Amino acid sequence: MDYKIELEKLKEAFLYREIKKIEKLEGKYIFFEGKKYLDFSSSNYLGLRDDRRIIEIMKKALDEYGVGSGASRLVVGTAKVFEELEEYLAKLKNKDKALFFNSGYDLNLGVISAIANKGTYVFCDKLNHASIYDGISLSKSNLIRYKHNDIKDLERNLEKYKGVEDKLLVTDTVFSMDGDKAKLKEIVKLKDKYGFRIMVDEAHAGGVLGENGMGLVEAENLYERIDIIMGTFSKAYGGQGAYVVGDKDFIEYLINKTRSLIYTTSLPPSIVAGNLEALKISINEKFRKETLKENSEYLRETLNKEGFFIGESETQIIPVIFDSNEEALFYYEELLKKGIYLPAIRKPTVMKARLRISLGYKIEKIDIDYLINALVEIKNTLN
Numbered sequence: 001m002d003y004k005i006e007l008e009k010l011k012e013a014f015l016y017r018e019i020k021k022i023e024k025l026e027g028k029y030i031f032f033e034g035k036k037y038l039d040f041s042s043s044n045y046l047g048l049r050d051d052r053r054i055i056e057i058m059k060k061a062l063d064e065y066g067v068g069s070g071a072s073r074l075v076v077g078t079a080k081v082f083e084e085l086e087e088y089l090a091k092l093k094n095k096d097k098a099l100f101f102n103s104g105y106d107l108n109l110g111v112i113s114a115i116a117n118k119g120t121y122v123f124c125d126k127l128n129h130a131s132i133y134d135g136i137s138l139s140k141s142n143l144i145r146y147k148h149n150d151i152k153d154l155e156r157n158l159e160k161y162k163g164v165e166d167k168l169l170v171t172d173t174v175f176s177m178d179g180d181k182a183k184l185k186e187i188v189k190l191k192d193k194y195g196f197r198i199m200v201d202e203a204h205a206g207g208v209l210g211e212n213g214m215g216l217v218e219a220e221n222l223y224e225r226i227d228i229i230m231g232t233f234s235k236a237y238g239g240q241g242a243y244v245v246g247d248k249d250f251i252e253y254l255i256n257k258t259r260s261l262i263y264t265t266s267l268p269p270s271i272v273a274g275n276l277e278a279l280k281i282s283i284n285e286k287f288r289k290e291t292l293k294e295n296s297e298y299l300r301e302t303l304n305k306e307g308f309f310i311g312e313s314e315t316q317i318i319p320v321i322f323d324s325n326e327e328a329l330f331y332y333e334e335l336l337k338k339g340i341y342l343p344a345i346r347k348p349t350v351m352k353a354r355l356r357i358s359l360g361y362k363i364e365k366i367d368i369d370y371l372i373n374a375l376v377e378i379k380n381t382l383n
Helices: 003-012 052-065 080-092 104-115 130-139 151-160 184-194 248-257 269-284 287-305 325-337 365-382
Strands: 022-026 029-032 035-039 097-101 121-125 142-146 167-172 197-201 228-232 242-246 317-321 354-358
Touching: 035 365, 052 269, 080 097, 080 242, 080 269, 097 104, 097 248, 104 130, 104 197, 104 228, 104 242, 104 248, 121 130, 121 151, 130 142, 130 167, 142 151, 151 184, 167 184, 184 197, 242 248, 287 317, 287 365, 325 354, 325 365
Parallel strands: 121 142, 121 167, 167 197, 197 228
Antiparallel strands: 022 029, 029 035, 097 242, 228 242, 317 354
16 A cells, blocks of 8 residues: 555645644643644533542652552452442442443443454444444444434334344434434334343533433433443543443453453542542532533534534534535634634544534633634635
């Protein structure tokens, strides 16, 4: 393969990507190339990434445990803080046990490949995260992809394979590029009829939806109906790592079978201590998610009024969708000139190019108005 030619092809199709060299992250701002920008790209939904309370807890854990963990948990053992976090999560999620992983990608890759095999038929929403698809691929199970949030299409597929004994449905609860929610209540009704396990990914719902910010499952009171719930700490909680909850036998099975847990050095205890503190703060300070909800509603309503297409977004993730990669990149570059960092998302991540607004608690209404005015100005220039 000639890599240079392949890179030129990407550039010609406006699909070339490069990693920004960040100089500093501070509250709602991101600094690079010597300039300060309002950051509408981060999944730091609750603004906890630089909370001093969390940082101090992590410092104490560093003094107690050191920098790294040394090996996988099965080899070197587990620090007490891992167990404290897992017990707290299991209680919050109304499940028997929880298990901590290094990242959401590691978790989905490992758990799905551990619980599915050649005899399993996995029903997967078309717009599920790449980690879910990669886990299904690694498991060598049978992928049955249904149209995004299309319950009728899902049922057609379930009817087609109703004779299959081992069926698993996996879905995001909030879809990461569109900001809409899975139709969990309707999926649960189909579970009664067709008999399948349900695994949900609460990565972008955690901290944001539900009374305690436990996600869409909590918001819709479906704990008893959902078999496997995973979530992350790298989004709303501003930390790192992921977790899965389920019944006792399921978690013990994962400890024995999940390769991405068994064969990797675990995250440092300091990270886990920070996650636990962030989780507690999020529950005690519900005003964070309430403010985020209000600001998200305001931004969606205003973008609609200004004639921008935002799809079916219902949450803090709000796409501004365009007809071409070139148009999305033009908006991105013009926004940079106005001090706004809002990257263009293109294939293969999404089918239609877009600016993906990822709203955080520290973004204020005045910042939202500034973004909207900037978008309108750019649109008027194009017109």
